[in-house]
Structure formats: structure tokens, C-alpha cells
Amino acid sequence: MLSEMRTFVNVHDDLKCWGVDPHPKDWGWKSRNNPEYGYASIWHNLITIRSKAKEPLPPTQCEFYDVSLGKMCNMYCPFCYTNAYGLGQVYPNVVDKIKYLFDNVWYDKNVAPYQVAIGSEGEPTIHPDFIEVLKTFHENGVVPNYTTNGKIFTEPDSNRDEIVKATDMYCGGVALSANEHNTYWREAFDFISQTSNIKINLHMIASDLNSIKYIQDIMKEYDGRVWTYVILPLVANGRSKKCMTDEAYDALVKVINEQRETGKTQVAVGARMYPWIIDPDRPALTGVQAHEPEMFSKNLVLDEHIRITPSSFDTRTTLWQAFDDPKIFF
Numbered sequence: 001m002l003s004e005m006r007t008f009v010n011v012h013d014d015l016k017c018w019g020v021d022p023h024p025k026d027w028g029w030k031s032r033n034n035p036e037y038g039y040a041s042i043w044h045n046l047i048t049i050r051s052k053a054k055e056p057l058p059p060t061q062c063e064f065y066d067v068s069l070g071k072m073c074n075m076y077c078p079f080c081y082t083n084a085y086g087l088g089q090v091y092p093n094v095v096d097k098i099k100y101l102f103d104n105v106w107y108d109k110n111v112a113p114y115q116v117a118i119g120s121e122g123e124p125t126i127h128p129d130f131i132e133v134l135k136t137f138h139e140n141g142v143v144p145n146y147t148t149n150g151k152i153f154t155e156p157d158s159n160r161d162e163i164v165k166a167t168d169m170y171c172g173g174v175a176l177s178a179n180e181h182n183t184y185w186r187e188a189f190d191f192i193s194q195t196s197n198i199k200i201n202l203h204m205i206a207s208d209l210n211s212i213k214y215i216q217d218i219m220k221e222y223d224g225r226v227w228t229y230v231i232l233p234l235v236a237n238g239r240s241k242k243c244m245t246d247e248a249y250d251a252l253v254k255v256i257n258e259q260r261e262t263g264k265t266q267v268a269v270g271a272r273m274y275p276w277i278i279d280p281d282r283p284a285l286t287g288v289q290a291h292e293p294e295m296f297s298k299n300l301v302l303d304e305h306i307r308i309t310p311s312s313f314d315t316r317t318t319l320w321q322a323f324d325d326p327k328i329f330f
């Protein structure tokens with residue numbers, strides 16, 4: 001019943017009405033208008049242009065969500081800010097939960113997100129419903145993206161062929177965690193880039209001067225083959241007990257400036273970089289994209305409550321939940 005109320009604009013269906021049979025990657029454009037928050041935006045081919053909102057959007061009406069399918073991971077990184085591990089929880093029935101949200105919360109184009117990034121806790125590709133999750137977002141007009149450590153793409157006996165096919169069909173982009181201790185990401189990069197046309201971003205953690213040197217080397221080696229280098233500062237959360245140092249930030253600014261002047265691949269930084277960016281005592285960082293501020297984005301945890309939290313760094317603070325009592329049928 002509720003699903004019949006959806007007025008969400010599905011770009012592909014619109015094009016089909018005009019006799020055009022679009023490739024799934026013709027993202028087209030979408031728009032939102034929420035005058036009560038002084039907010040309007042236009043989304044075109046994965047880029048959002050927005051007016052400055054007078055006040056934050058409600059947690060259920062953001063443009064962008066990180067999405068957690070669970071806290072299980074096939075790696076055990078020393079700095080994992082979500083504390084994911086091999087026996088971590090896998091949230092069940094995630095496809096039904098996503099459909100519930102489209103039917104009851106995101107039923108209108110002015111409240112539905114433009115995009116999601118799956119994998120805010122744990123490794124999303126090992127979730128048994130991962131492919132169906134990508135498909136479900138796509139079928140409801142929301143572009144799925146995801147972050148992965150890449151390990152599954154190095155395992156010929158896994159369902160990596162199906163995953164890369166679904167990625168190519170449904171996703172806006174894939175972010176590979178390219179960090180020194182991850183021995184899988186390079187092989188995963190080769191596999192994904194050889195078997196799909198998907199945009200690949202590299203996520204790199206800036207912590208100390210050694211990590212900045214690693215980032216600099218990777219920027220040179222992969223320049224022009226990667227869509228965006230995304231630099232995320234180390235934060236003290238989960239298994240990580242340290243933050244990025246000031247001297248690492250200062251060195252990073254030089255590396256990013258050099259990349260901007262001489263390289264082909266663009267650079268973006270995570271929202272957690274803002275304290276350093278606005279610090280007048282630090283060198284100016286210009287000409288980079290900054291990831292969505294929390295004013296327009298939140299974190300969706302598909303657990304038994306279906307919760308929205310401020311960000312993937314803060315999964316304990318619940319801003320909204322679909323069910324106060326845990327719903328065990330989910």
C-alpha cells in the first residue's frame with residue numbers, strides 16, 4: 001500500500017517513457033526542494049550542487065548515507081575505527097529493511113537520498129545479501145557506492161565475478177582501502193579495472209610522516225588510473241588509539257598541492273579533516289573536494305532497530321530509529 005505512494009523520480013524510467021533505453025550508468029539528474037529548511041539541490045551525474053540550508057536537514061532526509069550491513073570483516077586492521085573483526089555481527093534481512101525505508105521513510109523524492117556509500121562498518125562484500133542490496137538501492141533510484149578492502153576480489157573461488165558484474169551494472173563507484181598493511185588492494189585494483197568500467201577511488205589513511213610518504217608514492221604510481229584519491233585522517237576510535245599528527249597534515253598539504261599541480265587524478269579529503277583545514281596555524285589546503293559535511297549526510301545502521309547515527313565514526317549516538325523495540329522478524 002505504502003509503496004504505491006512513492007513519487008520518487010527514477011531517471012531510467014523517465015528516459016524509457018521517452019523511448020530511450022538508457023544504459024544503467026546514464027545517471028541523469030535529480031532535484032530536491034525543502035523550503036522549510038531553506039534547502040534545495042540539484043544532483044547531476046553523481047555531483048550535487050546545493051543552496052546553503054538554513055538549518056540541518058532531519059536525520060531521515062539527508063542527501064547521502066553511509067550504510068552499515070554489519071561489523072564482520074575478513075581483515076583485522078590495527079587502526080580499524082569501527083572495531084570490525086572476523087566474528088563481528090552480520091545484520092540479517094538487510095534487503096527487507098531497505099525496502100521498509102523506501103516504503104515508509106524515503107517515499108518522496110524530496111526526502112530520499114541521492115546516493116549511499118555501503119560499508120561504514122565491516123567489509124560489505126562478504127555480506128550474503130550484498131549484491132541484492134546494490135540492486136535494491138538501484139531499483140529505487142538511489143545510486144549505491146561501496147568501500148572495500150578488496151580481499152574478495154583476490155579470491156577466485158569467491159563470488160567476485162557476480163559482485164563485479166553487479167558493481168558495473170548498479171554502482172557509481174568503488175573505494176578501495178589502499179593502505180600499507182593491506183596486501184590485497186593492488187591485486188583487487190587490477191581485477192576490478194580489468195573486468196569492469198567502474199570508477200575506482202583509493203581511500204588512504206593519513207596518520208604520520210611514513211603514511212604521507214606512502215600516499216605520495218601511490219599518487220605517483222596510480223596517477224590517471226584512479227578517479228579520486230580520498231585522504232582520510234586517522235582518528236582515535238575503535239581499535240585506533242591515535243589521531244593524525246599536525247606534522248603529517250602539514251606534509252600532506254604539500255603532497256596534495258604537488259598532485260594538484262602536476263597530476264591527473266583529483267584529490268578529496270574526508271569530513272574529519274575539517275579541524276585541520278580551518279586551523280589558521282596550519283598551511284592552507286585548497287583545490288580539493290571535501291566529503292559531505294554531516295549537515296547533509298548521516299550513517300544508516302541496518303541492525304534490529306534500523307538506526308540513523310551522526311556518522312560512521314559515531315555509531316552509538318542514535319538520532320532516529322525505526323523501531324524502539326528490536327524487531328526480531330527483521
Ligand code: SF4
Pocket residue numbers: 073074075076077079080081082083084085121122123149177
Ligand atoms: S579498517 Fe576496514 S578492512 Fe580493516 S578491519 Fe576495519 S572494516 Fe575491515
